[in-house]
Amino acid sequence: MIDKSLGYRTFTVVNIAFLALLSLACILPMIHILAVAFSGKAAANANLVDFWPVDFTIDAFRKTFENRNFVNAMAISTIRTLLGTFIFLVLLLVTSYPLSKEQRSFKGRSLYIWYFVFTMLFSGGLVPSYMLMIKLGLNNSIWALVLPGAVDVFSLILMLNFFRAIPKELEEASLIDGANHFTTLWRVYFPLSLPAIATLALFTMVGHWNSWFDGMIYNTKAENYPLATLLQTIIVQQDFSKITMDPRALEDISNRTVKAAQIFIGALPILLVYPFLQKYFVKGVIMGAVKE
Amino acid sequence: MKKATYEPKIGWNWRRNWQLHAMMVPAVIAVFIFAYLPMAGVIMAFQDFKPWLGIGGSPWVGFNNFHKLFGQQDSVQVIWNTVVISAWKIVAGLVVPFLFALLLNEVRKAAFKRTVQTLVYLPHFLSWVILGGILIDMLSVDGGMINRLLYNLFGIDPIFFLGDGNWFRFTIVVSHVWKEFGFSTIVFLATLAGINPTLYEAALVDGANRWKQTLHITVPAMIPITIVVGTLALGGILNAGFDQIFNLYNSMVYEKGDIIDTYVYRTALVQGNLGFGTAVGLFKSIIGMFLIVTAYRMAYVWANYRIF
Numbered sequence: 265m266i267d268k269s270l271g272y273r274t275f276t277v278v279n280i281a282f283l284a285l286l287s288l289a290c291i292l293p294m295i296h297i298l299a300v301a302f303s304g305k306a307a308a309n310a311n312l313v314d315f316w317p318v319d320f321t322i323d324a325f326r327k328t329f330e331n332r333n334f335v336n337a338m339a340i341s342t343i344r345t346l347l348g349t350f351i352f353l354v355l356l357l358v359t360s361y362p363l364s365k366e367q368r369s370f371k372g373r374s375l376y377i378w379y380f381v382f383t384m385l386f387s388g389g390l391v392p393s394y395m396l397m398i399k400l401g402l403n404n405s406i407w408a409l410v411l412p413g414a415v416d417v418f419s420l421i422l423m424l425n426f427f428r429a430i431p432k433e434l435e436e437a438s439l440i441d442g443a444n445h446f447t448t449l450w451r452v453y454f455p456l457s458l459p460a461i462a463t464l465a466l467f468t469m470v471g472h473w474n475s476w477f478d479g480m481i482y483n484t485k486a487e488n489y490p491l492a493t494l495l496q497t498i499i500v501q502q503d504f505s506k507i508t509m510d511p512r513a514l515e516d517i518s519n520r521t522v523k524a525a526q527i528f529i530g531a532l533p534i535l536l537v538y539p540f541l542q543k544y545f546v547k548g549v550i551m552g553a554v555k556e
Numbered sequence: 557m558k559k560a561t562y563e564p565k566i567g568w569n570w571r572r573n574w575q576l577h578a579m580m581v582p583a584v585i586a587v588f589i590f591a592y593l594p595m596a597g598v599i600m601a602f603q604d605f606k607p608w609l610g611i612g613g614s615p616w617v618g619f620n621n622f623h624k625l626f627g628q629q630d631s632v633q634v635i636w637n638t639v640v641i642s643a644w645k646i647v648a649g650l651v652v653p654f655l656f657a658l659l660l661n662e663v664r665k666a667a668f669k670r671t672v673q674t675l676v677y678l679p680h681f682l683s684w685v686i687l688g689g690i691l692i693d694m695l696s697v698d699g700g701m702i703n704r705l706l707y708n709l710f711g712i713d714p715i716f717f718l719g720d721g722n723w724f725r726f727t728i729v730v731s732h733v734w735k736e737f738g739f740s741t742i743v744f745l746a747t748l749a750g751i752n753p754t755l756y757e758a759a760l761v762d763g764a765n766r767w768k769q770t771l772h773i774t775v776p777a778m779i780p781i782t783i784v785v786g787t788l789a790l791g792g793i794l795n796a797g798f799d800q801i802f803n804l805y806n807s808m809v810y811e812k813g814d815i816i817d818t819y820v821y822r823t824a825l826v827q828g829n830l831g832f833g834t835a836v837g838l839f840k841s842i843i844g845m846f847l848i849v850t851a852y853r854m855a856y857v858w859a860n861y862r863i864f
Contacts, residue, residue, distance in 0.1 A: 272766050279659055280668065286656070287675035290738065293690045294678075296701060300693070311699030359583040362576035370576050379584065383591040386845045389837025390817070391824045392597025393590075395607070400589075412590045415583045445575040474683030477799070481825060492685050499689040500803045520693070527689040534681050541681070542674055 294531070301325065301524035308521045324525035333486065333494065334526065340406070341491040345472040348410035352419075352468045353461065360420050361449045364427035380417045397482055408482040409475070409490065419464050426460040427453060463544045466537060473533055495530050499523050601835035614831070621835035631819065631836065638815040642796040644729045646789045652737045654782060657744035658770065673745075676738025688803030691731060692718065718804055721812030728813065732800060740785075747781045748774065780859040787858065791851030794844050816840050 295315050300308050304319030312318050328334055367373045387393075393412070402408040430453060438448040454461070479493030489497070497503050601621055603614040625631050656676075663669045679687065694701045695717040706712040717727045751773065759769045798817035805813045814822075816836060824833020855861040 269765065275766075276662065276664075279662055283659060283663065283668075283672050287672045289734070290676045290679055293687075293694060294682075296694065297690050311701075311704065314701065355583050355586065358579040362579050365576065370573060372577070376580055376584070380587060383587055385848055386595065386841055387591065388594025388597050389834060389841055390820050391830050391834040391837055392594035392600060394825065395597055395600070395830070396590075396594050398607075411586065414590075415586050420583075445579070449579075470681055474681075474685070476683065476685050477802075492683060495689065496685045496803065500685060500692065523689065524693070527686055531682050531686045535678075538678065538681060542677065 294528075294535075297524045297527050300521055301528050303521055305519060305521055308524070324519070324521040325529075327519075327522050328525045328529060333489075334491075336487065337489050337491040337494040338529075340488065341473060344406055344409050344490055345469050347406065348413070348472040349465055349468045351410055351414050352416065353465055355414050356416075356419055356423055356464065357449060357454065357461075359415070360423035360427055361445070361453060363420070364424040380415070380420060384417050394481060403482045404484060404488055409478050410472075412478070413471070416468075419468075423457070423460060423464065426457055430456055459544060466541045466544065469537065470534055470541070491530055495526060499527060598834060598838045598841075600831055601838045603831050605831035605834065607830065617831070621832045622839070624832060625836055625839060630814075633811065634814050634816055634819045637812060638794055638796045638817075641725060641728055641801075641813075641815060642793045644725070645732050645796070646786065646793065648729055648733045649736060649740060649789070650782065650786050652733050653740035653744055654778065656737055657741045657748060657778070658774065660741070660745065661748050661774065662766070673738070673741075676741070678738070679735040680739035682735075684799040684803045687731070687735060688800075691727075691804065695727065718806065719808045721809050724805065724809040724813045728797070728800060728804065731804075732797060743781060743785065744778060747778055751777045784855050784859045784861045787851045787855045788861075791848035792844070793847060794840050 292315065299315050299317050300313050301324050302317035302320055302322065303313045304321055307313055307318035362370055363373060363376060365373060397403050397408050402411070434452050435448055438452050443451065474492055476490070476492035476496045479490045480496065483489055483493070486494070599611060602616060602618060603611070604617050605614045660669060660672060695703070697703060697714045697716050703714040706715070715723055717723050755773050756769055759773060764772065794816060796815040801813060801815055801818050802821070805818065820833045820836050823829045823836070
């Protein structure tokens with residue numbers, strides 16, 4: 265079935281070259297920033313660095329890790345990611361299990377579904393959410409970062425669709441053997457859905473690690489900033505006023521190579537989980553999109 | 557021997573189902589607090605809201621905040637910016653993955669295909685804080701890599717990508733497509749993988765070359781999913797990408813680059829105009845809800861797509 269004509273062979277060569285260029289374009293910016301991070305200060309400031317470090321040094325990384333604010337923000341981001349993902353997964357599983365039942369056997373199902381789906385259609389917006397958080401007194405605490413996103417309706421729909429694909433006979437057998445719904449969920453549904461759970465867990469972890477806006481508006485103290493928020497403030501906004509430190513450290517963080525190192529470290533966890541993520545998500549995403 | 561049967565009884569069936577209801581409780585409470593309570597908070601849109609007076613004590617101003625929204629030149633401009641930037645993103649975000657999927661589909665070497673896919677999906681997973689930091693560095697006028705490249709290759713003078721309104725919009729759309737085209741391709745590739753190979757064999761027997769096959773088999777097979785993705789994207793046309801714009805813009809490009817979400821952030825949380833900010837947010841939510849419902853309905857009618 266493969267076309268062997270000259271025209272098609274020419275096309276194939278051009279096509280492969282084009283696709284290779286396009287893929288390079290997706291990672292070259294990351295390679296560039298890495299090269300800057302490993303370069304000497306003078307070379308970087310003189311714009312001599314492209315994709316390979318000039319005057320190789322790890323000075324920028326050393327300075328980054330000497331910065332207490334930065335290390336502290338990394339710790340906050342790590343805790344946030346783990347705690348947030350755990351809460352998300354527990355809520356996701358216990359909620360999507362009942363919702364995957366037929367309306368016939370679980371009266372109230374469609375009521376619950378609409379209760380959740382409506383939040384996808386309409387929201388109070390930024391200001392009421394912000395005011396609520398202040399009213400609840402959750403600002404300046406990690407709960408402001410993990411609780412609002414704890415129920416993600418889109419993930420819920422993916423998960424309940426996945427649960428539905430599990431044969432009903434398994435649930436029946438388990439209930440007849442005397443298990444209750446909690447045991448059935450934990451012993452039967454949970455192990456069978458690990459690929460879907462892994463996908464959603466990894467997506468959530470990436471989301472928490474990358475999330476910066478909530479950290480910015482709900483924290484009045486820069487010591488509570490997660491890493492993404494700290495990076496946003498010092499690299500993108502270039503606003504150092506919120507961060508207390510001595511002038512020498514201030515000079516360090518406005519240094520181009522140090523900025524590059526910080527950007528790279530901020531992206532590093534994503535780059536590390538990415539290979540695992542990649543293995544799962546294509547299947548997971550398509551699985552969720554295709555209905556029986 | 558008597559066969560054991562499990563028959564779900566009709567009715568609420570508390571004795572068997574209380575556990576299912578119990579499982580719903582935490583999420584129902586969380587959603588009530590973090591999604592439904594803020595919905596009640598939109599009454600601030602009809603007040604001159606002062607935090608120290610609270611919702612109970614702030615003076616009512618009727619539709620004043622909305623009159624301001626449609627009466628001020630900058631807020632009308634912001635709505636326009638949102639729609640324009642979003643529309644460009646939707647069109648480019650549909651065309652590029654579509655073509656990219658077609659090209660990738662012609663590659664026969666599985667290893668090459670996998671490598672390409674791995675590389676192009678990556679930017680999707682990095683945040684706009686990281687990418688914003690990289691882009692600001694690369695696009696800078698004095699010696700940014702892109703400007704150096706343009707000068708060395710074509711002799712083009714440095715372009716102020718992030719400081720000139722028109723270039724800013726262009727940069728926003730291109731960088732959005734750059735970040736997302738790979739990931740958006742997944743759904744098209746899944747569709748391509750689902751095409752029955754016998755169709756191609758039949759076409760080959762009929763004398764169709766690869767180009768004709770693409771034109772008459774591949775492209776028509778991708779139309780329904782393209783319609784679904786496009787319509788659903790229309791539902792989000794008022795979301796022009798807060799994260800991206802916020803991390804790339806500056807006061808020089810407010811006129812062409814400010815969108816509803818960044819405007820709400822600045823007027824409400826930076827300038828403290830909470831009632832007005834809520835009104836703008838409410839306007840966006842209501843139009844947004846109407847658009848999403850319409851989009852889902854159209855996706856259902858045109859392509860038989862249902863969310864659950």
